[in-house]
Amino acid sequence: MSSITIATLPRISRDALSALLLSSSSSSSSSSPTTTTNNLAIIDVRDSDHIGGHIKTSTWIPSSSLDYKLPELLRTLRETEKVVFHCALSQQRGPSAALRYVRERERAFGKEEGERQQVFVLEGGFVQWQEVYGKDERLTVGFVEDIWRDF
Template identity: 35%
Template sequence: MSTESVSEPTFIEPSTLVTLLQDPSKKPGIDYVIVDVRGDDFANGNIRGAINVPSHELLNNPGDLVKKLEGVKEVVFHCALSQVRGPKCAKKFSEALALREPLVGDVPGNGATLQPTPKVYILRGGFENWQSGVERRALIEKYNEEYWKNPY
């Protein structure tokens, strides 16, 4: 098991995420991944390039996502408001990061190393806040404006 220290997830501001998404030198899937932990409402709009891993799936087996995202530098979690599911999933993911095994082929005790630990963030305000910013609409895929007028 890793003895590497994994820090607690921190909040990222929407404006910072906009800058990341618009930076042509940053590659999705390598430099960053956005993990949307919402359920059915994902189909009514998502941040460009986000992957959907419903919170119940992630919480049941966070190690699967850790393996899938091995080598990614930054991981941003969010749900509708980023008050419960998003932060809980980000924390569970961070805990699973701390339990990673050395890379295949490495022998523990003989200098086995892990991929660099990604920075883990929670999008402040979640998708509700994100979609309310007109300047961010260009960074949303499959946006259903009618749905978001009254999603609940």
């Protein structure tokens, strides 16, 4: 059994993630902006609160559908170096999804291969992300400021 817990899952700041995204997009300018590179994948597990914007290149997998999407996610992201999970605040759904992903990855591929991939939770989730990067079209897609104004 994995020794990782929600409390020990590594966190990544919005600034560190934005730097990764910007460096990834400049080094792979030929790839589509919505495709995942082998370096970084962002998994957005918000449900109906997904409206009003999302992080560029992120994949939306509502937490309510994670159970049946997890095997596909494991296959798709097997060679990805860094995977970042988030929800609105990254307090419950994002960390829970990341923990399930890590544990399933270790179960499916073994602990050694599971440890080769870095899995993070975005600190503050999309709420904190949009405060700084919501209007930055290089980093955020479909941002609707009115929806996030009171957060």
